[in-house]
Amino acid sequence: MPTxxxxxxxxxxxxxxxxxxxxxxxxGLDVPIPFLPPIFTLFLLASSNRPLPLKAGPGLALMxxxxxxxxxxxxxxxxxxxxxxxxxxxxxxxxxxxxxxxxGNPLVANFLVIGLTLISAAGTADFGLALxxxxxxAKGILLATLVAAFSHWLFPDPxxxxxxxxxxVLDSSESAWIALRAVLVVLPTFLLALIDPASYMPVxxxxxxxxxxxCSTSTRDAGRELLGSTLLGGVLAILxxxxxxILPHLWMFFLWMLLFGLLLARKLYRLVPxxxxxxxxxxxxxxxIILLGQSVQDSASGKDxxxxxxxxxxxxxxxxxxxxxxxxxxxxxxxxxQRRAAT
Numbered sequence: 165m166p167t168x169x170x171x172x173x174x175x176x177x178x179x180x181x182x183x184x185x186x187x188x189x190x191x192g193l194d195v196p197i198p199f200l201p202p203i204f205t206l207f208l209l210a211s212s213n214r215p216l217p218l219k220a221g222p223g224l225a226l227m228x229x230x231x232x233x234x235x236x237x238x239x240x241x242x243x244x245x246x247x248x249x250x251x252x253x254x255x256x257x258x259x260x261x262x263x264x265x266x267x268g269n270p271l272v273a274n275f276l277v278i279g280l281t282l283i284s285a286a287g288t289a290d291f292g293l294a295l296x297x298x299x300x301x302a303k304g305i306l307l308a309t310l311v312a313a314f315s316h317w318l319f320p321d322p323x324x325x326x327x328x329x330x331x332x333v334l335d336s337s338e339s340a341w342i343a344l345r346a347v348l349v350v351l352p353t354f355l356l357a358l359i360d361p362a363s364y365m366p367v368x369x370x371x372x373x374x375x376x377x378x379c380s381t382s383t384r385d386a387g388r389e390l391l392g393s394t395l396l397g398g399v400l401a402i403l404x405x406x407x408x409x410i411l412p413h414l415w416m417f418f419l420w421m422l423l424f425g426l427l428l429a430r431k432l433y434r435l436v437p438x439x440x441x442x443x444x445x446x447x448x449x450x451x452x453i454i455l456l457g458q459s460v461q462d463s464a465s466g467k468d469x470x471x472x473x474x475x476x477x478x479x480x481x482x483x484x485x486x487x488x489x490x491x492x493x494x495x496x497x498x499x500x501x502q503r504r505a506a507t
Contacts, residue, residue: 265338285358
């Protein structure tokens with residue numbers, strides 16, 4: 165008797181295999197900022213159960229142009245009029261987050277936020293570093309798109325699989341408050357990165373991930389989800405590094421990421437019962453990739469991997485605690501205003 169195939173199993177395999185494959189390719193080809201392409205692949209595969217159509221090619225090129233162009237345009241204000249430049253960055257971040265909350269493409273919003281923060285921070289210190297970030301973003305998005313298309317071909321959804329439910333569109337007031345909350349999470353880390361962009365680039369990516377996470381997190385669950393994903397990602401990174409140290413090889417890097425990815429994907433698609441939202445597991449995965457990618461680069465350059473890891477993990481925890489406090493404060497202010505308006 166034929167049995168109906170659960171599409172979630174295919175999706176978990178596709179997400180884990182695609183992310184692990186992109187990780188191995190990006191480190192094997194030594195692309196600039198090699199932890200970016202697997203994060204982009206993770207976002208692409210997790211946000212859509214269908215491959216990108218051919219007509220999305222021009223849109224992808226336009227998105228890269230907007231991402232890089234917006235970051236380059238903000239370099240001059242940040243160099244010569246710092247206060248105005250920071251306010252412009254905050255305004256652009258607010259518009260990007262609000263665009264995603266008002267029904268816009270979440271991938272476009274995410275890439276725009278990454279480009280705004282990484283490129284403008286790097287260009288403020290060194291224009292050559294900004295060009296390196298632009299190269300990394302362009303190659304990362306291209307590689308992620310190709311790997312995502314291959315993953316959809318290798319693990320396609322069943323023909324009769326139900327379409328993903330539409331994302332809820334928030335009203336103007338609600339989306340404005342949540343976007344402001346996300347900006348308050350990302351902007352202080354961006355200011356910190358202006359001091360030394362090359363050192364704080366992983367922290368920027370972590371704050372962008374937290375900014376996306378607070379867009380779908382309530383005040384009650386903020387502490388558990390934000391801090392939980394950061395700590396769990398750190399613990400998994402320690403276990404991963406210990407396993408990889410047994411036989412440090414690119415293929416073992418791929419296989420271990422595949423194994424850890426399958427464990428997280430089963431939670432993300434609820435193949436294993438869990439009371440946590442998908443955002444916790446997705447951001448745990450992002451934290452794992454960032455920490456591992458930087459540790460591999462530290463090892464290749466001869467740095468003390470363990471000292472750098474614990475310093476970076478401490479920064480991640482500090483940024484996460486600040487994000488929890490920002491969510492609580494902005495929501496408390498909002499509730500007070502609502503009570504005053506009601507009375």
